Amino acid sequence: MRIANPQRLLKPRSLLPAILCLIALLSGARAWAADYFNPALLDIDTPGQSKTDLSVYENGPGQAPGKYRVTLFINNKKTDSLQVDFKLVASGDGHSSLQPCFSVDRLKQLGVLTEKFPALARGGRCASLQAIPNATATFRVSEQQLLLSIPQSALGQIPRGYIPPEEFDEGINAGLLNYSVSVSRSHALQAGIAQSSSQYVNLRPGLNIGAWRLRNYSTWSRTTSGNSSQSDFSSVYTYARRDIITLKSQLTLGQSSTPADVFDSVPYTGAAMASDDDMLPDSEKGYAPIVRGIAHSNAQVVVRQNGYIIYQNTIAPGAFEINDLYPTGGSGDLNVTVKETDGSEQHFVVPYASVPVLQREGHLKYQIAAGRYRAYDDSVEQAPFMQSSVIYGLSRGFTAYGGFQQSQHYQSQALGVGKNFGGLGAFSVDVTRARALLKNRRSSRGNAWRARYSKDIATTGTNLSLAGYRYNSQGFYTLGDTLDSWTHSNDASAPPQRRSRSEATIDQTLGDKWGTLTLSLVKERYWDGSPPMTSVAFSYNNSWHNISYSVNYSVNKNTAEDNDSSGDDRVLALNVSIPLDQWMPKTWASYSLNNGKSGTTQNIGLSGTALRDNNLNWSVQQGISHSGAGNTTNLNADYKGTYGEVNAGYSRDGYQRSINYGLQGGVVVHAHGVTLSQPLGETIALVQAPGTHGTHIANQTGVATDFRGYTVVPYVSAWRHTTIALDTETLPDDVDVTQADQIVTPTRGAVVRARFHPRIGNRVLIRLTRNGTPLPFGATVTTDDRDSEFIVGDDGQAYITGLPPHGHLTANWGTDSRSRCTAEYSLPSTVRNQIINLSALCR
Secondary structure (H helix, E strand, O other): OOOOOHHHHHOHHHHHHHHHHHHHHHHHHHHHOOOOOOHHHHHOOOOOOOOOOOHHHHOOOOOOOEEEEEEEEEOOEEEEEEEEEEEEEEOOOOOEEEEEOOOHHHHHHOOEOHHHOHHHHHHOOOOOHHHOOOOEEEEEOOOOEEEEEOOHHHEOOOOOOOOOHHHOEOOOOEEEEEEEEEEEEEEEOOOOOOOEEEEEEEEEEEEEEOOEEEEEEEEEEEEEEOOEEEEEEEEEEEEEEEEEHHHOEEEEEEEEEOOOOOOOOOEEEEEEEEEOHHHOOHHHOOOOOOEEEEEOOOOEEEEEEOOEEEEEEEOOOEEEEEOOOOOOOOOOOEEEEEEOOOOOEEEEEEOOOOOOOOOOOOOEEEEEEEEEEOOOOOOEOOOEEEEEEEEEEOHHHEEEEEEEEEEOOEEEEEEEEEEEOHHHOEEEEEEEEEEEEOOOOOEEEEEEEEEEEEEEEOOOOEEEEEEEEEEEOOOOOOHHHHHHOOEOOOOOOOOOOEEEEEEEEEEEEOOOOOOEEEEEEEEEEEOOOOOOEEEEEEEEEEEEOOEEEEEEEEEEEOOOOOOOHHHOEEEEEEEEEEEOOOOOOOEEEEEEEEEEOOEEEEEEEEEEEEOOOOOEEEEEEEEEEOOOOOOEEEEEEEEEEOOEEEEEEEEEOOOEEEEEEEEEEEEEEEOOEEEEEOOOOOOEEEEEOOOOOOOEEOOOOOOEOOOOOEEEEOOOOOOOOEEEEEOHHHOOOOEEEOOOEEEEOEOOOOEEEEEOOEEEOEEEEEEEEEOOEEOOOOOEEEOOOOOOEEEOOHHHEEEEEEEOOEEEEEEEOOOOHHHEEEEEEEOOOOOOOOOEEEEEEEO
């Protein structure tokens, strides 16, 4: 572009208008950059109506002050999820923001070194974050996140996952009962086989009083064959226990078992104090094992630990997995018996696998117990004894541990050391020296050496979860071996003396497409020349286009409890599972091939889940056997409901026709009545939401509120935050909740209450007017209970839930008394379960 007379542009008089125009343009640009809502737009349809105070939206955060549940981040690290009270705080530029109201004590719990900043307390109830230089708090309203930025110099060392002890909830006083009942009846199809039946009852009653947990575990079984019948009742344990949070320990009075980290586990009746590592945060933490096996027919599986029956059930032919054993408070090998329909039995041992005893530097783990020996055999004397063990983490990755056992018939001392070798794995070695006096025999002395190793090789996908070897000299006996010899009879025979024990569990990942290999081994040798006990299991698992398959091979020699050779068996099994979602949703087809000393069996079947929450599990199976059992047919179903769990099954083979059924569940007796539930875990939550009959609990199969609005969440993690949430889509039509989730933090064994406050009543679309004019847009309306606030929309209309038939509504749209009014309403009695349209005059 050409300029006709460029000299004129340089004159001062001609520059002044240009400068003024430039200033005006820049000022306008700055004004255009800010968002602005003109309140006059609300007067277009309703001129002359009162104006609502919208300053919180114009110059503020866009959300009213109050209590909100947020996710807390400290220096961009997620710390907690909690409810925070936010206050509206004005800034120097005329704007305002929502700032958290934290007390000084709460900041200290979050890791702030509050003693370095005494000015924090000058803010009164809400500590003033401005007292910490460069500390800021930002509330992200849309994400419901609170971001705290605090200089590292103002923060102490708080472990990840740390929960202040003040948040631990000991729960309510309550009575508990866990029950499991199973019945099996068989009708013989061949001559010479008697009719048989069996019943099994498992009861686990309990009582919570304050911090105390009283528990009992009892079983009863009865077996009938022909005209003969045999029954058995046993009490596995009875104890009272409480947590001592300040010591991160547990006190136990009654029947329990000592831990197996230094010495072998010993059942006793007495008192014990032991540290509980579960109280530590996840970042500072240093098992009931899964039982797997293979059945050739409609077999009965019995699991024993320390002589007690802790599990019994009837299973279908093929591979099985038991992953829900109730913890018995102790440890030790699980002796598994699989009883086939032809009377043959299969025995194998599942080892208790504990990792090496490494501890973090400075962490102390201890245990001390005193009482009387408690054997399964009533003829064994209840000799008094004492045991103590200590494990302490040293520097440079070392851990030292040791302990002693003392009785009138036995003394032993143990000493060991563990070391974390980094890439080479973790290793521990210890020696135990013992002097034992067996009944009617001379004193015996001996030593036991033990080495344990654990390694996870990430580069090869190998996980050696446990490898251990123990060697006992010929004169070495354990405390249990020695006290078992002191019976009331004159039998002076010595118990089998273990010479060595080897055990290993290895998992090998072969890559994304090649599956995994698993190998487990347990082998024991004895000094008296008894045949060695061996249990070896090998499995390969993989999948292809959602088709899962596995190959399992096991060898079990002399694994029966009486240690004879009747339990020898070699079993090879192939299992294939195919999803049928394209044709039958939630359905799978399966095939299995099992080969063992009893012959070869093949099974083909269908299984699946049904109903809204997959409450119902069902299976149909047909088998072909080359043994005497012949072809087999199995039908099974299991239903998980609000009040418990029911299962039933039918089976038929060449020997017999059987039906089995069972019922299991829980009962909680509390101050507000009795609530039935599914089987209870160790720690549970009682949901209280009156008026919400049939409302489901999120992420819980079959758990829904009963006719009174109560239910039980059967499994809650102790010492951890757990969110209990209502499924709002299943709420009744006349019920609404302002907050659909609650966070509970229970202690071990607690019954914590998750209390909800549902609004029960009608849903109303009400038009509110004052002096003939609709209430202003954005006004807030509260009900008589002042539990919730509702916003007035266009033309004075507000949608309100949970309204009773009669009452008052209070509206507010400003700061003075002229910006407030009250409306009285009365709902028609003929309208049910639908939105009611109504008008009311606000005075």
